Amino acid sequence: MKFGQLFKETLRNEGFPPEWIESALSYSQLKKCINRLSTELSELGLDPDTLGKLLKHVEDYNAAADQSDDRARPFEYILDDSEDEDGTGEKKPRKTFQPKLVFHVDEVTGALHSAQLDEKTKRKLQMLAVETGMTELRVFEEPDNQETPSHPTVASANSPKNRPGYRKIEIPLTSDTEFFTKLTAELSGLEALQKREEQRMHGEIQSLGRQIAHLTDPDRRSNKKLLSVWRQIFQLYLEEGIFFGTTESDHSAHDAAKAQERFNDFCEKLRTSGLSERLKKKENIEAFNTFMNINQEILQGLRFGEINETAMKKILKKFDKRTALGVKATVPKQITYPSFSSHLAKAVCAEVSTEILSHVPQIEDYACPMCMEIKWRPVRLGCGHVFCIRCLIVMQNNKQDRCPLCREQTVANANSDNLDEELAQYLKKWFPDEVKEKQRYNELMAGVDQYGEVYKEKCCVM
Amino acid sequence: MAALPKRIIKETERLSKEPVPGISAVPHDDNLRYFDVTIDGPAQSPYEGTLLPPFGGVFKLELFLPDDYPMTPPKVRFLTKIYHPNIDRLGRICLDVLKSNWSPALQIRTILLSIQALLGAPNPDDPLANDVAQQWKEDQNQAIATAKEWTEKFAKA
Numbered sequence: 001m002k003f004g005q006l007f008k009e010t011l012r013n014e015g016f017p018p019e020w021i022e023s024a025l026s027y028s029q030l031k032k033c034i035n036r037l038s039t040e041l042s043e044l045g046l047d048p049d050t051l052g053k054l055l056k057h058v059e060d061y062n063a064a065a066d067q068s069d070d071r072a073r074p075f076e077y078i079l080d081d082s083e084d085e086d087g088t089g090e091k092k093p094r095k096t097f098q099p100k101l102v103f104h105v106d107e108v109t110g111a112l113h114s115a116q117l118d119e120k121t122k123r124k125l126q127m128l129a130v131e132t133g134m135t136e137l138r139v140f141e142e143p144d145n146q147e148t149p150s151h152p153t154v155a156s157a158n159s160p161k162n163r164p165g166y167r168k169i170e171i172p173l174t175s176d177t178e179f180f181t182k183l184t185a186e187l188s189g190l191e192a193l194q195k196r197e198e199q200r201m202h203g204e205i206q207s208l209g210r211q212i213a214h215l216t217d218p219d220r221r222s223n224k225k226l227l228s229v230w231r232q233i234f235q236l237y238l239e240e241g242i243f244f245g246t247t248e249s250d251h252s253a254h255d256a257a258k259a260q261e262r263f264n265d266f267c268e269k270l271r272t273s274g275l276s277e278r279l280k281k282k283e284n285i286e287a288f289n290t291f292m293n294i295n296q297e298i299l300q301g302l303r304f305g306e307i308n309e310t311a312m313k314k315i316l317k318k319f320d321k322r323t324a325l326g327v328k329a330t331v332p333k334q335i336t337y338p339s340f341s342s343h344l345a346k347a348v349c350a351e352v353s354t355e356i357l358s359h360v361p362q363i364e365d366y367a368c369p370m371c372m373e374i375k376w377r378p379v380r381l382g383c384g385h386v387f388c389i390r391c392l393i394v395m396q397n398n399k400q401d402r403c404p405l406c407r408e409q410t411v412a413n414a415n416s417d418n419l420d421e422e423l424a425q426y427l428k429k430w431f432p433d434e435v436k437e438k439q440r441y442n443e444l445m446a447g448v449d450q451y452g453e454v455y456k457e458k459c460c461v462m
Numbered sequence: 463m464a465a466l467p468k469r470i471i472k473e474t475e476r477l478s479k480e481p482v483p484g485i486s487a488v489p490h491d492d493n494l495r496y497f498d499v500t501i502d503g504p505a506q507s508p509y510e511g512t513l514l515p516p517f518g519g520v521f522k523l524e525l526f527l528p529d530d531y532p533m534t535p536p537k538v539r540f541l542t543k544i545y546h547p548n549i550d551r552l553g554r555i556c557l558d559v560l561k562s563n564w565s566p567a568l569q570i571r572t573i574l575l576s577i578q579a580l581l582g583a584p585n586p587d588d589p590l591a592n593d594v595a596q597q598w599k600e601d602q603n604q605a606i607a608t609a610k611e612w613t614e615k616f617a618k619a
Contacts (some may be wrong), residue, residue, distance in 0.1 A: 247480035369567040370532055372469040391566070398533055404567035 003026055003314050012305050020304055023193045025186050025311045031318065033182060037175035038322040044171070048323060179319070183312075190308060197301065201348050204294060209355035211287045216360050218429045228433070229278045231360050233270065233288075238357065240266040241351045242297065253346065256302040263295060291356065298348050361430050369403060374431055376438040380420040382410040389419075390442050393449070466494050470527060473570050485574045487525065495531075499523040499538070503572060503617065504582035508609035509544070511617070518617045522576070523553075525570065535564035536573060545605075545612040547586040547595035555580070556590035 004027050011021050041047065216230050217223055242262040245251050254262065270276050279285050368375045368388040377389045384407045392414055401412030428435050441449070447455040474494070477487050484502035489495070503509025503519040505527040511519020522541040528534050538560060540553035548556040559568060559576050589595030 249481065249483050370469070371467065372472045394533055395566070398530075400533065400566075402565070406566040407565065 003311070004031065007307065007311050010381050014300070014303060016300065016304055020089050020193065023186075023189050024304075024317070025190075026182075027315060030179060030182060030315045033175060033179040033313075034319050034322050037173065037179060037319075040173065040175050041323055047322070047392060051323065066187050122443075139404075145212055151249060183315070198347055201294065201297065202351060204290070205348070205351045205355050208290050208294065209281070209288060209359060211290075212356050213240055213359040215284055215287055218432075226279065226284060227360070227430075231362065232273070233275050234360050235362055236269050236273070236275070237266060238362065239271070240397060242266060242295070244346075245301075254300065256306050259302060267275075267292075294348075294352065301348075363431060366427060366431070373441075374427060374434045374438050374446070376427060376435050376442070378420040378423040379414060379418045379428065381414055381418060383408040385410075386423065388438070388442075390445055393446075397449075468485045469532060470494065477571060482571050482575060485578060487570055495527040497525040497527075497570070499525050499574060499593060501578050501581070503580060503613060504611050508582045508606045509546075509617065512614070515554070518614050521581075521617050525574075527570075532568070533567040534566075535560050536570060538573065538577065543612060543616040545594060545609040546581065547584050547589045547591055547598045548580060550591045551590065556588060 007024075009151050011024055033162070038048070043049065061276075215223060216227050218227055241247075241250070242254070242260050243259050244253050276288060279288055363374060366375055367373060368386075368391055370387060370391040373388065374390045375386055379389050379392050380385050380386045381392075381403055383403050383406050385403050387404070392411060394416070397412050401409055403410045444455075463611075472491055484504075485500070487497045487499045489497050490587070501521050501523060503511060503521065509519060509521070520542075521544060524539050524541055526537045528537065538555060540549055540555065542553075544553075545549075550556075555577060557576060557580055559573060584598065586595040586598040594605070597608070
């Protein structure tokens with residue numbers, strides 16, 4: 001299937017909001033633009049073949065000249081973008097391109113400083129050169145020519161950078177300008193759409209965050225059982241790494257297909273764990289559904305971004321094929337696609353984790369780096385690192401007196417003053433079950449320290 | 463045997479779920495403290511495998527977690543013969559974090575990464591295999607050639 005058709009169908013079938021579809025790249029219109037441009041170029045005698053040869057010649061020439069300076073370039077294609085950024089670091093609104101072809105022509109003979117052109121093009125170019133540029137008188141006429149649409153006009157100017165003895169001829173390409181104006185306008189449109197979407201989701205996420213905070217507040221008695229359900233749901237969610245990988249081998253943003261696959265995986269795990277069914281109250285179910293919806297929306301945004309990005313790549317490729325102007329290599333630096341995957345999704349995911357998930361602390365974040373169980377009771381060493389009391393007692397008994405994380409000699413002199421009461425209260429509040437279990441274990445091991453291994457066995461019998 | 467501490471269970475789980483690229487560590491079914499380990503020789507080192515046969519560049523090791531792990535370091539040994547100034551003919555490894563610089567916050571994965579790094583940066587000034595270290599100092603090119611030869615010969619996948 002042709003991409004234009006595929007693009008249209010995807011836009012229609014994916015269930016994107018109508019506002020999005022309106023903002024999508026108008027692939028077919030851009031294509032028509034290219035058709036006009038290629039007609040325009042062939043009227044000049046610059047069919048893709050000739051242009052390709054010309055540009056190749058220049059490329060070789062430049063390579064040979066070791067990119068000395070642009071004096072040496074007989075011919076170039078300029079996407080006019082001279083004043084890029086003004087040092088303030090702020091991004092200026094996208095500029096209108098004024099693409100031009102530039103030739104350097106010998107002032108005396110009118111011969112083009114390029115050996116690779118075929119005769120027809122050469123004649124045509126010589127004619128153009130003679131027509132417009134060769135006498136001082138004609139030079140002053142050029143401003144009027146600029147306005148004439150559809151038929152390419154030739155303007156000549158003597159820039160100080162010019163090669164001595166050569167004259168610079170510029171050919172503005174009208175359809176080309178049209179193409180890039182349209183493309184940049186549409187990209188700005190997409191960017192604006194993304195901004196709006198981001199803001200909307202921002203609101204949604206914040207309100208869900210408040211709701212979750214309310215539903216999991218450990219000070220409310222009715223939440224007691226649900227706290228651990230929410231924690232487990234979020235734990236599954238985090239472990240799945242739906243939009244971003246967090247492991248050594250998978251550490252980048254996922255594309256839409258992979259994210260969707262991971263999300264389905266997450267749903268499946270939720271189903272088998274039966275966690276969502278344990279949310280019985282209406283407000284909990286609602287919050288859960290909102291959470292799932294937000295994720296669906298991020299996925300949809302990813303898909304929309306990807307299909308538009310592909311459309312842009314395809315249209316630029318087509319542009320090059322039809323005109324041989326070689327923009328694909330140069331354009332991405334100047335027009336960047338406002339990518340959903342690197343922008344919207346990232347921003348939204350970050351928000352999901354700071355605004356929603358963070359309301360329910362995960363045990364991983366409060367595990368002792370030595371035993372990997374909950375840091376109970378928490379002891380903060382002089383260097384600021386926190387471990388569970390049990391591991392530190394073992395270390396002191398072994399005369400291991402350096403902090404396992406920073407090697408500072410802080411273990412030896414740790415005592416009851418190092419107990420972190422604030423953290424202890426927090427752990428007790430958020431992880432009541434884990435704290436209880438670890439407390440029992442610590443007491444048992446303290447008994448073993450005092451009475452030997454026999455204590456453990458006795459305890460088991462009792 | 464005493465129950466396996468939670469820490470070892472967690473480390474084992476993570477090793478299989480999120481393996482370190484170029485490293486594998488699988489516990490024995492009948493002794494969960496004993497691991498079969500493989501480490502790929504680092505790229506651009508004499509221990510790197512070749513793209514074409516005989517490939518090579520995969521080193522086998524054994525790793526054992528003593529009873530008081532993580533208060534004491536794991537015991538690690540190369541099973542594959544290797545020509546390296548800090549690894550002797552019995553496969554014993556001279557690496558500070560396996561001895562005096564061990565910390566209970568280090569893990570199986572971090573230790574194996576350190577060993578992989580040691581393959582990329584031999585240190586003949588702190589030798590364990592004296593003959594190899596001497597060769598390394600006297601004629602480094604020859605030593606590297608020998609290391610490559612041994613890699614091809616012994617470190618088969």
